[in-house]
Amino acid sequence: xxxxxxxxxxxxxxxxxxxxxxxxxxxxxxxxxxxxxxxxxxxxxxxxxxxxxxxxxxxxxxxxxxxxxxxxxxxxxxxxxxxxxxxxxxxxxxxxxxxxxxxxxxxxxxxxxxxxxxxxxxxxxxxxxxxxxxxxxxxxxxxxxxxxxxxxxxxxxxxxxxxxxxxxxxxxxxxxxxxxxxx
Numbered sequence: 001x002x003x004x005x006x007x008x009x010x011x012x013x014x015x016x017x018x019x020x021x022x023x024x025x026x027x028x029x030x031x032x033x034x035x036x037x038x039x040x041x042x043x044x045x046x047x048x049x050x051x052x053x054x055x056x057x058x059x060x061x062x063x064x065x066x067x068x069x070x071x072x073x074x075x076x077x078x079x080x081x082x083x084x085x086x087x088x089x090x091x092x093x094x095x096x097x098x099x100x101x102x103x104x105x106x107x108x109x110x111x112x113x114x115x116x117x118x119x120x121x122x123x124x125x126x127x128x129x130x131x132x133x134x135x136x137x138x139x140x141x142x143x144x145x146x147x148x149x150x151x152x153x154x155x156x157x158x159x160x161x162x163x164x165x166x167x168x169x170x171x172x173x174x175x176x177x178x179x180x181x182x183x
Contacts, residue, residue: 014041020056020087029082029124032072039065057087063121063137071125071133079126090116090141109147109155116141130174138166 016038019026030038042056042065049055064085071081086092095116102111121137142162149155173179 013045014038017041017045017056020060020085021054024057024088025084025086027084029080031079032075032077032081035068035072035081039068059087059120060085067123067135071123074127075125076128079128080124081126082122082124084122086118086120090118090139092118104146104148107148107150109149111147112145114143116143127171129177131177132172134168134170134172136168138168140164140166 013021014037016026016028020042042060045056064083068081068083075081090096095118097115097117099112099114102113104111116139118139118141119136120139121135123133123135125133127133140163144160144162146158146160147155148157
C-alpha cells in the first residue's frame with residue numbers, strides 16, 4: 001500500500017522527471033521557464049518518494065540541476081536549451097568495447113582489458129548575447145582483470161577500474177562580435 005502511494009506520486013511529476021526515473025535519460029530542447037518547471041518537480045521528489053530504486057540518479061541533483069540554473073540565468077526567455085542525458089551507466093549496452101587478452105609474466109597468468117566510453121551529458125544553449133554554448137561530459141573507464149598464481153598454486157583475480165572524466169566546453173560568438181569586447 002505504501003509503495004502504491006509513492007508510485008501514484010511519481011505519476012504527478014513532470015513527464016521528463018518521470019523519464020529520468022524510469023529510463024535514466026532524456027533528450028529535449030526547451031525554454032528556461034520550462035526547465036524551471038522540471039527543476040521544481042525534481043526538488044519535490046524527496047518529499048513524496050523515499051524508495052531508492054525510484055530516485056533519479058545522483059548526477060541529476062549534483063550536476064544537472066546546478067548547471068541548468070546557471071545556464072538558464074544567462075539565457076534570453078525565448079532562447080533554447082538542449083540537453084541530452086544518458087545516466088544508464090558505463091556498463092550499458094553499446095558503451096563497452098570488446099575484451100582484449102594480454103599474456104602476463106610470472107606470477108601474472110593473464111590480463112584482460114576492456115574500455116567503456118560513456119558520453120552521459122551534452123548541452124547546447126543559445127545565450128542572451130547571441131553566442132552559443134556547447135558542453136559535453138564523457139566518462140572513459142578502463143577495466144583491467146588480472147589473474148595471478150602464487151608459488152603454492154593459489155589463484156587470485158583482481159578487477160581494477162580507472163575512470164577519466166573529460167569535459168569539453170566551447171562558446172561560439174554571434175556574427176560580428178569581436179573577441180575581448182565588453183558584453
